[in-house]
Amino acid sequence: MCLAVPGRVVSLAERDDTRMAEVDFGGVQKEVCLEYIPDVQVGEYVIVHVGFAIQRLDEQSALETLETFEKLGILDEEFGDGFELAARQAGVEKVGEETQR
Amino acid sequence: MKYLDEFSNPDLARRLLDQVHAATTQPWAMMEVCGGQTHSIIRHGIDQLLPDGIEMIHGPGCPVCVTPLEVIDKALAIAERPDVIFCSFGDMLRVPGSGQDLFRVKSAGGDVRVVYSPLDALRLAREYPDRQVVFFGIGFETTAPANAMTVYQAQRLGIENFSLLVSHVLVPPAIAAIMESPTCRVQAFLAAGHVCSVMGTTEYPPLAEKYEVPIVVTGFEPLDILEGIRRTVLQLESGRHELENAYPRVVPDEGNPAAKAMLTDVFTTTDRAWRGIGMIPGSGWKLSDKYADFDAEVRFDVAGMHTEESSICRSGEVLQGLIKPHECAAFGRECTPRNPLGATMVSSEGACAAYYQYRRLDLVEEGAHA
């Protein structure tokens, strides 16, 4: 459940005393209710579910997470299991490892 | 889409998969709670790429799947009324009730409309002051804030021809119920990321401790799912059972305080029957007394309806991870996406539908009936 996608707040507005915003999702823009993230500013990212911003997206955190993924295999090669590394470099699979179908 | 597409990077996915393979030394069974996660796993073929020993048990995290038959029948009864405009998320339109579904009510003349947001239903209520506009408020904690705000606005602005048919369900009681079941095979959980965006993570450490299961808050894109699985495997292999947050970019520990405040105001906890599982105490939300005037069950006098479930449908066992979809005798025969018996075949997240849509190839090759 819970299809929520990240978008950037482009402009703020008020309708019936309710905080709304125009949010940009790349090639698409939609009006979103901001009542649950009342202090969000133009330029910030939020995640949107059924027309509501339900949480901020922490850009710094996102970049750090991606960086962690980038570093994953590399750290192993530097500090990991020597046999495993040798096997991988030789193109031989480790015993018990699954073949990619 | 920025901050979405990057999390589908195939090279990084390969690295995460390698890590999972390297870390797995024995079989493990874990459950991804959320239907959106099930959808992502199967749609990207992640379950095919994991080590053989890792079993993903598809959880009941599909509000469409678990909406009680009784509630669907109430929705149908309300939607049939000529004075009603019945609004719903698209997901619910094909869910079968005892006799029919919302699509058929529509073709028989009922005014049934698909909306993207509950606010669209409120807008319709203002546009058609002489009609009754009812919104079908299903969903987990992720969707509840949207429904809450809508009924709050209705009350504040005096939009009296609007009402809400509520059937919200909650994740933590579901996890507890699954672990309490004597036939439970689940050893770890990937918690629903967007539910935690709203509610935070504080409800989960007590569950992890009580049932001795790792719980890893996980997102929905391929890299997020793989990272959730990776951290889960590491915990299982080292005998730990803690709460971990693998989706920090949108899950702060405290969740969304403004949303939680609104939820406390608009809803109260109630016992809820989950289709295919049964009654789980304190596992649902209904409208609080303050908003009773906007409760569609009361307004349309359907509160007393009771219904029985299909006898050959084994959704419940599938939802609990006790059987695989194709092990049900009705799978692919009496029960197909075209003619679903239970909600697990209707919703695209339902394990049975996912199996039917995406995995028929494997089943055909294995010689299983499909």
Place this chain on the structure above:
Amino acid sequence: MPELDFDGWVCPLPLRDSPSIVMGHGGGGALSGELVEHLFLPAYGEAAAAELGDSAVLEVGAGRLAFSTDSFVVKPMFFPGGSIGDLAVNGTVNDLAMSGAAPLAMSTAFILEEGTPMADLGRVAEALGTAAVAAGVRLVTGDTKVVDRGHGDQIYVNTAGIGVIPDGVDIGPTRARPGDVVIINGEIGVHGVAVMSAREGLEFSTMVQSDTAPLHGLVAALLDAGVGAHVLRDPTRGGVAASLNEIARAASVGFELVERQLPIPEPVTDACGLLGLDPLYVANEGKLIAVVAAEDAERALEVMRNHEHGKQSAVIGTCVAEHPGMLVAKTGLGGTRVVDLPLGEQLPRIC
């Protein structure tokens, strides 16, 4: 708003004082006649036949005819990049082109709801006429009926089209063979997203414009270049998924798509992400799938890319002997998934 000829009126009052369609416009009498004379014919321009008998008489010579029919009920009627008028012409022409036919003539029959604004009908007729001139197809006969208010939905258009198939051309869904290459002439999901963005209840802003276009020129270019096209299909409702499933079943073959090779523009990916839709199921216009013999694939791509309606042509998959009747896709991560025939309309989801 087209230039209405007020001087040739039998009785100027009915049309001039009628800003909208009334029952009489479907009655076959003077009002109907005026609608044809003063709204449809001027709007159709060069594409319209001069004579207006009960039926059109056409010279076709020997050979085979392609014959198609379609009804157009799109809502909203006007959307970014086009209208129901454009679809009526291009949709008909493309149906004929998918058999390899050059379009000859088509009919236009209107079912109008009482109360439809005349200005809207004028805009639709004008779009129809312009599209017909651009496609080089003649509008040779037509009909108008009016139904009571509330018993229709503004404008429905039905068309029938006739085209001539050149000798030696044999294109049809049963001709697909394992080893064939699947090519699409450009980006997918565009029309569906454009229409959705204008639809009430879903409104979102996007730069996406419908890709409606006549494709018989592109098809002719392929045939002229000697490309052995086995199947041509325009992936309209149900998208690429529906088309390939249908061909797979007709020919008892399988298809394998490679998701990474699908040309999908970013706004379409984003709109689909927002609503929870799969671009493979989103409707296209101005697009065709060509299933060609492997040895002709490179030539086909070259010819298509040189044509105005094929600049972004791409190979998206292959025809295989395995899993007959099924379409399977290789995901970005290297896994596989079955892409089934859509059950009905794809609906936005929250899950």
